[in-house]
Amino acid sequence: MIHSQSQETSVVVVGSAAYDSIATPIGNKTDLLGGSAIYFSISSSYFTHVGIVAVVGKDFLKKHITLLQTHGINTEGLEIKTGKSFRWSGVYSTEDINTRTTLETNLNVFSDFSPILNPEYRNSPFLFLANIDPDLQSNVLSQMKKRPKMVALDTMNYWISSKNQSLKRILEKIDVVLMDEGEIRDLSKEANLTKAAQHVMNLGPSTVVIKRGEHGVLLFHGKSIFSAPSLPIDQVIDPTGAGDSFAGGFIGYLAATKDLGFDGLKRATVLGSVMGSFAVESFGPDKISTITHVDIEKRFRILSDISYFEPLNEKESIPISLS
Ligand code: AMP
Numbered sequence: 271m272i273h274s275q276s277q278e279t280s281v282v283v284v285g286s287a288a289y290d291s292i293a294t295p296i297g298n299k300t301d302l303l304g305g306s307a308i309y310f311s312i313s314s315s316y317f318t319h320v321g322i323v324a325v326v327g328k329d330f331l332k333k334h335i336t337l338l339q340t341h342g343i344n345t346e347g348l349e350i351k352t353g354k355s356f357r358w359s360g361v362y363s364t365e366d367i368n369t370r371t372t373l374e375t376n377l378n379v380f381s382d383f384s385p386i387l388n389p390e391y392r393n394s395p396f397l398f399l400a401n402i403d404p405d406l407q408s409n410v411l412s413q414m415k416k417r418p419k420m421v422a423l424d425t426m427n428y429w430i431s432s433k434n435q436s437l438k439r440i441l442e443k444i445d446v447v448l449m450d451e452g453e454i455r456d457l458s459k460e461a462n463l464t465k466a467a468q469h470v471m472n473l474g475p476s477t478v479v480i481k482r483g484e485h486g487v488l489l490f491h492g493k494s495i496f497s498a499p500s501l502p503i504d505q506v507i508d509p510t511g512a513g514d515s516f517a518g519g520f521i522g523y524l525a526a527t528k529d530l531g532f533d534g535l536k537r538a539t540v541l542g543s544v545m546g547s548f549a550v551e552s553f554g555p556d557k558i559s560t561i562t563h564v565d566i567e568k569r570f571r572i573l574s575d576i577s578y579f580e581p582l583n584e585k586e587s588i589p590i591s592l593s
Pocket of ligand 1: 286287288289290303304305306309358375401402509510511512513514515
C-alpha cells in the first residue's frame with residue numbers, strides 16, 4: 271500500500287530498529303528485520319500516517335528502508351550512524367511458544383541512541399514510546415511542543431528492575447501502558463491481574479492493556495474492563511513483534527478514528543489482536559507487511575463472531591434448577 275509522503279504524521283514511534291536472529295520450534299533464521307519501532311510502524315501504517323524515530327548502522331539494508339517507505343512510513347527520523355545496527359537473538363521454548371529467552375543483545379549504534387524529534391514530529395497528536403530506556407522515553411516526551419492527545423508506552427522486565435524509579439516517573443505522565451502479564455505482575459508485585467492493573471493505573475495511566483499471548487487481552491480503563499480473545503492461529507511461526515504489532519493496530523486505529531472513549535478503546539484492542547495475529551504467522555515482518563485491508567477486516571469480523579454472545583434481555587434470567 272502506498273500512502274502519500276506529504277500527509278501530516280499523526281503517530282510518532284520511538285523505539286528499536288534491529289536485525290534479529292530467532293529460533294522457534296519451526297526453525298531458525300538469522301538477520302531478520304526486527305525491532306519494536308519497525309513492527310509498530312508497519313502495523314500502524316495500515317490505518318494512519320506514522321513517523322519512525324530510531325537509529326541503525328551503515329549495514330542497514332536499503333531494501334528495508336524502501337519497505338518502510340512503501341508503507342507510507344515517514345523515515346526522516348531514522349538516523350543512519352557509522353557502526354552496526356542493533357542485533358538481538360532469542361529462542362522460543364518448544365513446550366510453550368510464548369516463553370522466550372534472550373540469547374544475545376548487541377546494542378551497537380543503539381547504545382548511545384539519543385532521539386531528537388524533528389519539528390513536525392513534535393506536533394504529533396499520538397506518541398508511542400516503545401520499549402527503550404525510560405529516561406529516553408521521558409526525554410522524548412519533553413520534546414513535544416504540546417501535550418499529545420495520547421501518549422502510550424511499552425516496557426519490559428529489564429527496565430522494571432534496572433530503572434524502576436525512572437519508569438515510575440514516566441508512567442505518571444502517560445495515558446496508556448501496554449504490558450504482558452508477566453511484566454505487569456513484576457511491576458505491581460500483584461499476582462492478580464485486576465489488582466495489578468489497578469496498581470498501575472494508580473501510578474498514572476488511565477488505560478492499561480495486558481497482553482496475554484494466545485489467551486487474549488485485557489483492557490482496563492478507569493473502572494471499565496474489556497476482555498478480547500486472541501485469534502486462534504493454526505501455526506505460530508515466530509511470535510517476535512506480536513506485542514509491537516498489537517500496539518501498532520491499537521494506536522493506529524485510535525489515531526485514525528480519534529474515538530478515545532471506551533468503545534473506541536475496545537475496538538482498538540480487537541484490532542491490536544488482529545495485527546498481532548498476522549505478526550506471528552511468519553519469521554520477521556514478512557506477513558504483516560504483505561496483508562491487505564480485506565485481510566484485516568476479515569479477521570476483525572472473525573474475532574467479533576467468536577466472542578459474541580447473546581446478552582440477557584431485561585426480562586430474561588439464567589435458568590435455576592428447582593430440584
Ligand atoms: P516483541 O516481540 O513485540 O516484544 O518485540 C520484539 C522486538 O524487540 C525484536 O524485534 C527485537 O529486535 C526488539 N528488542 C529485543 N530486545 C530489545 C531491547 N532491549 N530494547 C529494544 N528492543 C529490543
